[in-house]
Amino acid sequence: MHFFEFHLTNPFNFWGPSIAQNVYILALISLTTIVFILAAWFILLYLKTFYGERAVPREWMVFWWAFVFFALHEIFEVLSLYQWIHGLFFVFLYFAIEIAAVVLLTWGCYLLVKTYVLKR
Amino acid sequence: MSKKFFLILVVTGILSFVGLMVGGKLAPELPPGFTLPPQVPFPSGGEIVKPLPPVTFTAFDHFNLRNFMGYPLGGLYGFAVLRFVLTSVWFVVAVFFLLRYLKGFYGSRQIPLSWLLIVASLIVTNIAEIGENFTFHEWPYLGILEHNFLLILPHLWGGILMFLGTWFLLKEVRR
Numbered sequence: 001m002h003f004f005e006f007h008l009t010n011p012f013n014f015w016g017p018s019i020a021q022n023v024y025i026l027a028l029i030s031l032t033t034i035v036f037i038l039a040a041w042f043i044l045l046y047l048k049t050f051y052g053e054r055a056v057p058r059e060w061m062v063f064w065w066a067f068v069f070f071a072l073h074e075i076f077e078v079l080s081l082y083q084w085i086h087g088l089f090f091v092f093l094y095f096a097i098e099i100a101a102v103v104l105l106t107w108g109c110y111l112l113v114k115t116y117v118l119k120r
Numbered sequence: 121m122s123k124k125f126f127l128i129l130v131v132t133g134i135l136s137f138v139g140l141m142v143g144g145k146l147a148p149e150l151p152p153g154f155t156l157p158p159q160v161p162f163p164s165g166g167e168i169v170k171p172l173p174p175v176t177f178t179a180f181d182h183f184n185l186r187n188f189m190g191y192p193l194g195g196l197y198g199f200a201v202l203r204f205v206l207t208s209v210w211f212v213v214a215v216f217f218l219l220r221y222l223k224g225f226y227g228s229r230q231i232p233l234s235w236l237l238i239v240a241s242l243i244v245t246n247i248a249e250i251g252e253n254f255t256f257h258e259w260p261y262l263g264i265l266e267h268n269f270l271l272i273l274p275h276l277w278g279g280i281l282m283f284l285g286t287w288f289l290l291k292e293v294r295r
Contacts, residue, residue: 001191002165009168016173021146028139028276035279042286050293067286070245074279077252083168083189091188091196095203098249102206102214105242109217117224 005086014082029081033074040071059115063108069101125236128284136277140268150175160260162192171260179263180254189259204253211246215239234292237285245278 012022043064047056056064076094079085156172163169169190185200186193193200218239222231251270255262 001194005166007168014170016148018146018148021143021148024143024146028143028272032276032279035283039279039282039286042283042290046286046290046293049290067282070282080189080256086168086189088194088196091193092199095196095199099199099203099206102210106210106214106217109214109221112221113217113224117221 001091002087003089005083005090007083007086009082009084011082029078033078036071036074040068043067057115059108059111062104062111066101066105066108069097069104073097073101122230122233122236125233125240128233128237129240129281132280132284133277136273136280139276140273143272144268147173156261160190162187163190165191169260171262174262174264174267176261176263178265179258179261180266182258182261183254185257187259188256200257207246207249207253211242211249215242215246218242232288232292234285234288237281237288241278241281241285244274244281248274248278251275 011026012019015022015025047060047064073094076085076090076097080090080094150173154173154175156175160169160172185204186197188196188200222235222239248271251266251274254266255271258266
């Protein structure tokens, strides 16, 4: 594997010879990615609506940013799956984004318990 | 827990399953006598490794954390192990903390639909992440179980649940 690789893979013959199946899989994968992106966007809107000018507490900031990272991970997943981007650098980035998402999620959930349950 | 939550869970699950099955129906027939190659050699670099047709129920015997998308990972192996552990185990820890928070914060009050959907989406997405680990580290071999039922189905289902959960959350705060 090279450090950076970019390929012009055709998504309409990637999974086999059937165009219908390839179009269908691409639609399914795109839909999955779009719903994750929309979820991240809703969260940013939620934070803006709920907190307005006020500062967002650290525990909520950490928790919700995990979802933004999940959306980013989904985008990278599609690009990596079709091997449009490949190579050690992108594999590293792909792993790093997913690890960041999971760490943020767990840390955020722990902070929520610590702030709203254990300190009460 | 509200009936609406279970209804959404079942309907979105059935929709994702039907979506998966339609994809299966569109797959072409394999030529008679088709057999998978016992091993696919690593490419020298700069090549695309396309997936082989999913003809076996599982491809666990091809699972190797040292490979990714048909290429050897080399120095990134340790990172792959870390990712595998985090996505499989820490996710469960996160959901445990989140459930604890919801139980402690809401007490005897009813947990809002948005939060129930977000928790459900995280549990389903956890399954998808485990399936993703298998698929990418077994590549180009695709097992029917891990590719369809551990990756595509829970990914779509989890994504829809997360979308609905966050949408309801936004709706609740804008009310």
